Amino acid sequence: MKLVIFDCDGTLVDSQHLIVACMDAAFISLGRTPPSREATLSIVGLSLFEAFAVLTSPEDPDIPALIEAYKGAFHAERQKHGHAEPLYPGCREVIEWVAAEKAALGIATGKSQRGVRIVMTHHGLIDRFATIQTADDAPSKPHPGMILQAMAEVGAVPEDTVMIGDTTYDIDMAHAAGVGSIAVTWGYHAPEALLRSRPNAIARTYGEVPAILKRLWGV
Known part of the structure; x- marks a missing residue:
């Protein structure tokens, strides 16, 4: 086979525009500066924990909150704009x-x-x-x-x-x-x-x- x-x-x-928008929203929701567009696109493909560990650090205590904020933003963007992928x-x-x-x-x-x-x-x-x-x-x-x-x-x-x-x-x-x-x-x-x-x-x-x-x- x-x-x-x-x-x-x-x-x-x-899905780059959707991913970047949601990543920006996740960081902003925690009062943090979002990564550059290039940095965000560089981690596409990784699971969320590993992606945020690269963008911040593996020890960053905000990673669980960033993950939840990203998921929430993704859901909201889909509801608002439909399927932008x-x-x-x-x-x-x-x-x-x-x-x-x-x-x-x-x-x-x-x-x-x-x-x-x-x-x-x-x-x-x-x-x-x-x-x-x-x-x-x-x-x-x-x-x-x-x-x-x-x-x-x-x-x-x-x-x-x-x-x-x-x-x-x-x-x-x-x-x-x-x-x-x-x-x-x-x-x-x-x-x-x-x-x-x-x-x-x-x-x-x-x-x-x-x-x-x-x-x-x-x-």
């Missing part, structure tokens, strides 16, 4: 192509189960994914737990599994799990940083992904 696992934020959907161009077509190739589809994300299911249901794609691994289910990236659990759920082995993501955390997680990796450049980490993580391939548009997958699958 071939398995293709996608990161969510920065890979499937463009559009699919990237070509994303839907590649998901349908992978499904047509009889490969299993998965998601590994720092989002919660509730969050990722809301956004994928909104886009009408939730039923395409055989496995969804989140911050609720496994340690934060780059720990390999999400990928290992995804493979176990669908019966895939490392040599038939490919992780697709836009951050070094995704590529490092793939290395830790012993699976293939495709770094995409339309997300939140710079191409130079992605190259240093040594992915098996780099895609600059979704249109390049099917050919890369065929090459990695040896077909």
